[in-house]
Amino acid sequence: MTAYGKKTWLIPDTYLNSVSKNGNISHEAICVINTSDVDADIRFTFFFEDRDARTDFSSFCPAMRTHHIRMDRLRNADGEPIPRDVPYAVLVESNTPIVVQYSRLDTSAPEMALMTTIAYPVED
Amino acid sequence: MTAYGKKTWLIPDTYLNSVSKNGNISHEAICVINTSDVDADIRFTFFFEDRDARTDFSSFCPAMRTHHIRMDRLRNADGEPIPRDVPYAVLVESNTPIVVQYSRLDTSAPEMALMTTIAYPVED
């Protein structure tokens, strides 16, 4: 199948809320679709407001699959999670074209709030 | 009228929640506008995290009409619905240019949450 999308995407507004007040845990997902014949190796760079950028987190999306990457479950090689309750931003880089959508579910109040947007694609 | 839009669109974050706790059923809609003089035949390819892609679902949008395609009501030729509670992603292909917007309404908590985004268009 045609490899749709781009290899580089940016998401300026990411934030992992540590508070959940209903059965659905507050979380973010970086959702990837890979229509190419090649498995996607996905490297993240996290940008912060008050500290240096980090490049120690990565993920993947197999060929002809989707992966809704749960950022609250992601761990680096040392088993560390992404910091909670801290504004950050994400650069997504892949070896093969992908399409990226960012969604957030917040249950810090008992009811659910949702937001989503297609990420910003960089032209090759 | 000018046929606005593109023939190919992608939506990385789709998910049909099986739980509804108010009169509005949790659902997704793939909303299409067709400003061309030709009826749009719309083919879906669904991508999953843990199984092969499926191409057995389709829909339509007549010329000079909109169609808010309710994914919870969509059935394939065998009368099967889209799997619930499973992350998936959608490739939308049309024979004529269309514009595509994806929206989700979630009532798994008693109150409503909404999210929407224009889908990702593929340049011809």
Place this chain on the structure above:
Amino acid sequence: MTAYGKKTWLIPDTYLNSVSKNGNISHEAICVINTSDVDADIRFTFFFEDRDARTDFSSFCPAMRTHHIRMDRLRNADGEPIPRDVPYAVLVESNTPIVVQYSRLDTSAPEMALMTTIAYPVED
């Protein structure tokens, strides 16, 4: 100032909910920014699922102003409102470049739900 944006925009998912259960009325807004030196005359074409398109609604945005066009308050020359509880879609056409964002506030459940997206721009 530079006239930023495009003259033609599309919004596939529009819907005016007739039900409101808190002080904020359920509504949609087509939000326009006009950075040009010319007042924008804005023509709408509404597309439906089950009837012909309508071109009897219009609005405006003065030069160097914004206009958050409340679709629930919009009236045509005969004083008629947009139909409620009916899926529709909107083509927005302006005589001068503008940028368009679509937002919906739903209070059909007592709490508020919000969604927004930049509309789809047509390259000139």
Place this chain on the structure above:
Amino acid sequence: MTAYGKKTWLIPDTYLNSVSKNGNISHEAICVINTSDVDADIRFTFFFEDRDARTDFSSFCPAMRTHHIRMDRLRNADGEPIPRDVPYAVLVESNTPIVVQYSRLDTSAPEMALMTTIAYPVED
């Protein structure tokens, strides 16, 4: 690192709600990512429905950092905040390429509502 993004962005639908009914204050954030080696000086132009545009607010985003600019906390040189409960729109201009996402959290009802979108980028 490559300086991703554009220098000019627009957000047609901005609105600072003065009412908050839970611990999270109703607010907007203009979220910026700066992958360039140069600190970003960010100038805002605010457009209104019923008064002249204002250029007396600005912000920043250091090189290789993000800044989730809280519009409810922003002050001009005279210590004035952005007007509340008034529809406005924002032109964002930077000296170096950035990517911009706009998000709103509303707690004017006791529960939270969220919405987000990547802003509209102007091609250089």
